[in-house]
Amino acid sequence: SVVADVPLYTVHLHDHDVTHSVPPSFLSGATGFTAVSDVVSLAFVLQTKADALSAPYPHNFLGRLNAKPGKVYTVALRDQDHKSLFATGLFEDVRIRCELKEGRIVVSVHVTEYPLVEVISFQGNQALKTAQLQLPLRVTANAQLNPWHLKQDRQTLRDQYLSKGYTFSQIQEELKPTATGVELIWHVVEGPLVSIDGIVFSGNTSVAASDLERWMASKSPSRLLFIPLGREPFVAKSIPEDIERIKLYYWL
Numbered sequence: 001s002v003v004a005d006v007p008l009y010t011v012h013l014h015d016h017d018v019t020h021s022v023p024p025s026f027l028s029g030a031t032g033f034t035a036v037s038d039v040v041s042l043a044f045v046l047q048t049k050a051d052a053l054s055a056p057y058p059h060n061f062l063g064r065l066n067a068k069p070g071k072v073y074t075v076a077l078r079d080q081d082h083k084s085l086f087a088t089g090l091f092e093d094v095r096i097r098c099e100l101k102e103g104r105i106v107v108s109v110h111v112t113e114y115p116l117v118e119v120i121s122f123q124g125n126q127a128l129k130t131a132q133l134q135l136p137l138r139v140t141a142n143a144q145l146n147p148w149h150l151k152q153d154r155q156t157l158r159d160q161y162l163s164k165g166y167t168f169s170q171i172q173e174e175l176k177p178t179a180t181g182v183e184l185i186w187h188v189v190e191g192p193l194v195s196i197d198g199i200v201f202s203g204n205t206s207v208a209a210s211d212l213e214r215w216m217a218s219k220s221p222s223r224l225l226f227i228p229l230g231r232e233p234f235v236a237k238s239i240p241e242d243i244e245r246i247k248l249y250y251w252l
Helices: 075-087 130-134 147-163 209-214 238-251
Strands: 045-050 091-101 104-113 116-123 170-177 182-189 222-224 227-230
Touching: 075 091, 075 104, 116 130, 130 147, 147 170, 147 182, 209 238
Parallel strands: 045 104, 116 182
Antiparallel strands: 091 104, 170 182, 222 227
């Protein structure tokens, strides 16, 4: 069985030097032990050091760690530190190594940062302004390029165009290396604006079409007498909502 939530190493206890060999799996950065015989009694952190970071952070990097001078450090605490650093969204890779130094344990944190986004630009957008497109995005200039946030931003941009009736729009990012990071370029192919030419109902023998349409998010072209004033954009995601609204109308 795996034993992970117990202390690991003993130094100076009750005025006696107690010597144990630290399990190789702990020193090599493994996440746990595979046998009870590998576990020893107490860990003692002499110092905590971290690789230099290229970008300034508003929080204390080492302050996030359970590993602190004079504190007991276990495999479970090390796993928590690993997850905590990954949860910042700043690092592509995190490695925590424990090494013996003068009979004590030194914790070394090695991190690989995501590239720094220096510049963000848009190409091909005409219907929607750049400021409007940028507002809800998670990846910003002078911040780390988290690939999960980049994926979310791609979908956010696509959703903005879909909500305006650009059903065939396409969004693609391009990353260009710079001296100290990357340039993020969003390539936009807007495609044609798809609008609603008319809404036709069938089977509504007891309710007028105009009454049903009042309940819908989708709308027919507005008119002044017989003169068309403009068409509403077709938004595909509104169709399921329109169906539910019409059902609700009949239930009421």
